[in-house]
Amino acid sequence: MDYDYLIKFLALGDSAVGKTSFLFQYTDGTFNSRFISTVGIDFREKRMLYQSSDRNQRVHLQLWDTAGQERFRSLTTAFYRDAMGFILIFDLTNEKSFLEIQNWIDQLQMHAYCDCPDVVLCGNKVDLEDKRVVPEWRARELAEKNNMLYLETSAATGQNVAQAIEVLLDRVMLRMESAVDQATLPGRKGQPKPINFDRNNTEESTCCVIL
Ligand code: G3D
Ligand code: MG
Secondary structure, eight states, X not given: OOOSEEEEEEEEOSTTSSHHHHHHHHHHSOOXXXXXXXXXXXXXXXXXXXXXXXSEEEEEEEEEOOTTGGGGTOOOHHHHHTOSEEEEEEETTOHHHHHTHHHHHHHHHHHSSSSSOXXXXXXXXXXXXXXXXXXXXXXXXXXHHTTOEEEEOOTTTOTTHHHHHHXXXXXXXXXXXXXHHHHTSTTOOSOOOOEEOOGGGOTTSOTTOOO
């Protein structure tokens, strides 16, 4: 294993809000809807160096997509279980996709590894400003109420796409490092090792770190 951290993020939100396009834009820097719809894979990967307080960490980022399952409202518990951070997306030109965000939050709280996971809320398709129906203040209000970060993004132009992933990664890394610090307190055996964050190794983590 040539990385320090394996980090899994999950993209959630109603069908057609732009989840697949968003992940594609982030990993490949492209936007091509015809290509996207025929790929049929459910995660994308990216490697990066993450600069933490004292050194560079090699991060292997896995970005999970719903592969169209959200259409049938059939996402199972297993789908949420291993994700350490969530990219919750709605379409700024589609009111219903915004109203559904509360349902997605309820699902997250029920199924995620803890009841206050790290989430970035993205109002997507900001390039279609003339078709916008959700004002920024409404989305910000919802985000603040639920302790989520908020960014307006465009999977088409790339606006704020990388920033959304980066702010989420910052939050998750802070939580991870605090977990590793605890695991390596004097008297505990073992060295820090690459962490695949799942239900089986959350015992020593601090759930719900206040940021
Ligand atoms: P999903 O994975 O959430 O279901 P998709 O959504 O990524 O498949 O995107 C749904 C449609 O929205 C696609 O158009 C896609 O091109 C478009 N789209 C996604 N993000 C943006 C964006 O930021 N701006 C604009 N203008 N369009 C976007 P089609 O026509 O293929 O259905
Ligand atoms: Mg999709």
